[in-house]
Amino acid sequence: xxxxxxxxxxxxxxxxxxxxxxxxxGMPAAAIAGKCYAKCMIPxxxxxxxxxxLLKEAYTTLKIEPAVxxxxxxEVxxxxxxxxxxxxxxxxxxxxxEVxxxxASSRLEYVPPVYETVSEQVxxxxxxxxxxxxxxxxxxxxxxxxxxxxxxxxxEVPAKxxxxxxxxxxxxxxxxxxxxxxQYQTISKAVINRPAETRTRxxxxxxxxxSKKVLKSPARTVEKEVPxxxxxxxxxxxxxxxxxxxxxxxxxxxxxx
Numbered sequence: 199x200x201x202x203x204x205x206x207x208x209x210x211x212x213x214x215x216x217x218x219x220x221x222x223x224g225m226p227a228a229a230i231a232g233k234c235y236a237k238c239m240i241p242x243x244x245x246x247x248x249x250x251x252l253l254k255e256a257y258t259t260l261k262i263e264p265a266v267x268x269x270x271x272x273e274v275x276x277x278x279x280x281x282x283x284x285x286x287x288x289x290x291x292x293x294x295x296e297v298x299x300x301x302a303s304s305r306l307e308y309v310p311p312v313y314e315t316v317s318e319q320v321x322x323x324x325x326x327x328x329x330x331x332x333x334x335x336x337x338x339x340x341x342x343x344x345x346x347x348x349x350x351x352x353x354e355v356p357a358k359x360x361x362x363x364x365x366x367x368x369x370x371x372x373x374x375x376x377x378x379x380x381q382y383q384t385i386s387k388a389v390i391n392r393p394a395e396t397r398t399r400x401x402x403x404x405x406x407x408x409s410k411k412v413l414k415s416p417a418r419t420v421e422k423e424v425p426x427x428x429x430x431x432x433x434x435x436x437x438x439x440x441x442x443x444x445x446x447x448x449x450x451x452x453x454x455x
Contacts, residue, residue: 277404283394300381323358
């Protein structure tokens with residue numbers, strides 16, 4: 199036997215706004231999921247709530263400022279002083295020598311940060327029960343009071359989730375040091391092999407001006423903070439309505455044979 203509301207009860211229902219209930223405030227205190235109850239309902243009122251979520255963590259970037267060099271000159275001995283004999287001149291031999299023209303140093307290489315994109319389930323609506331209008335009962339015991347003949351069923355509503363992607367920092371940016379060897383220049387110079395043997399005359403030493411690069415300031419790393427990134431999700435929150443007066447358990451329409 200199917201359940202139907204009389205015509206006078208339908209006129210009463212037309213003046214009410216029926217919505218699904220996400221809160222059991224004002225419903226029967228001992229209501230059981232799967233059973234149906236009859237009563238007029240005050241429409242529910244909701245407000246939209248916006249929530250902020252983290253999409254990308256804050257991180258630090260590194261910038262390398264290269265080393266600064268300056269060029270300097272210095273006098274390098276290329277021939278030693280010697281004594282000359284007027285009768286027997288001295289003899290010389292040529293030797294080679296390495297002169298430092300650029301000191302050893304190092305440079306910094308930038309290694310960027312590594313991120314991983316992950317997905318996360320964000321709850322936007324919790325699991326709840328809701329009331330839905332059932333078929334009217336044609337055999338209502340009291341047709342003079344339409345409020346006693348309205349049929350409502352309490353059903354379960356699963357939670358709702360939203361998938362959000364975000365980036366997680368796996369390894370931070372860093373620098374590594376690369377050595378740069380010193381640079382040398384090979385020069386030749388004459389040294390006395392045998393001095394003069396008679397009258398002595400001093401011959402001054404000879405020098406050569408050599409330019410070389412000297413480290414003025416080493417390479418360094420400059421850090422810069424990059425703020426985190428956020429996003430928003432929107433949910434609905436019950437703020438009023440959704441309550442009834444007296445309730446009576448009735449037979450649900452899906453149980454009628």
